[in-house]
Amino acid sequence: MTEPLVVLKDVNKHFGDLHVLKDINMEIGKGEVVVVIGPSGSGKSTLCRAINRLETIESGTITIDGKTLPEEGKALAHLRADVGMVFQSFNLFAHKTILDNVTLGPIKVRKQKKGEAEKRAMELLERVGVAHQAQKFPAQLSGGQQQRVAIARSLAMDPKVMLFDEPTSALDPEMINEVLDVMVSLAKEGMTMVVVTHEMGFARKAANRVVFMDDGQIVEQNTPEEFFTNAQSDRAKDFLGKILTH
């Protein structure tokens, strides 16, 4: 067993009266790809966002590569640089070119030279297939292209782990695969990934483990094959029944 890179221990989180994360315990090994699935409102996004502290937690601990998530401030910014995050709505910096979107972090956070950062950025944009759009602005790109740029922007920071929160659910169907392909290749290269998605094809192809959440709890987890064909809990069966018939 590889050393766990991300460890969540007894994590609890409320939004007002709503208990969104209930005693979450989870370990993610180096190079492991974990797909998180579950009904709407079950806390998947909150879990993802808690891992890089876009949401605070009330109790429990989250450690990344042995380091506990610090409180707000410089130390937290530092740690976040090691955790890539890809959002459902891409969130590219709207006033910056594609190239500048990718180089901002390396230049400001990693203190790389502009030339060096741009060279690396172009390699990454090449890799996700949007190098020829480098001088354009986000609004000029299709959703699929924007999401691939967002992945390149995260990769430019050389993250230890990448979080994806429904990266394809805002996309038109014909653009989903171009993004999933990039993610599959990342997974194959050994990137540690936590992916909230309902794309079962991706889970089957790339995930080591599927974690099923419902009502703020991890209800069951298994290999993708086992989970999809032989779910144990009624809640998972019920959920799978719903998404499979659609």
Add this chain to the structure above:
Amino acid sequence: MQEILSDYDVLAAFWGTIKLSILGTIGALILGTIVAVLRLSPVRVFQWIGTWYVNTFRNIPLTLLMVFSILGLTFILGLQLNSEDISSNVFRWAATMLAVYHGAFICEALRSGVNTVPVGQAEAARAIGLTFGQSMRHVLLPQAFRGSIAPIGSTIIALIKNSTVAAVIGAGEAANLMSVVIENEGSRFSVFLVFAIGFVILTLPLGLFFTSLSRRLAVKR
């Protein structure tokens, strides 16, 4: 019309208007930015001070602020901005009150600009490891500023026209001269025309400039 221009120093009066407007604008931009940062800060007391400022100065008529600066602050409290020269004291108070009053509007213009920036932008900035200051500087403020160019432009144009209110305390600017001309020559249409044209010359190009600037710099989403 010709004789007004030759008998009175209209240009000097408009120069007074321009100086008043420039000083007022610089002051309003500085005050407005400070108050906007107060209102946006996470500290309750700061927010409260900022809100108080905006509600107070946006709702007191400018004429009252002008009169108060001379009758209240200079005469009763003895606060002078130039104790040697009365007309310079008046002029400086006029500029200050223009700044104080319009600062409230600049603050709201900036805040509306901040509201054009989706929260996802700030989250993405934080997610790549930018500090609070860095995300402000490189991601949020540049977009907020672009989003508020049009309302800031409107505020500056309003400020230029509102500088005429300074005539109530006799600050040397266009409206002050206009009332002198009217007193001497009687109210003739040409008098109004001269001063109206003067203001249009000042504000019309500025309006066009701000419109094109906000269009050119608009953030496409």
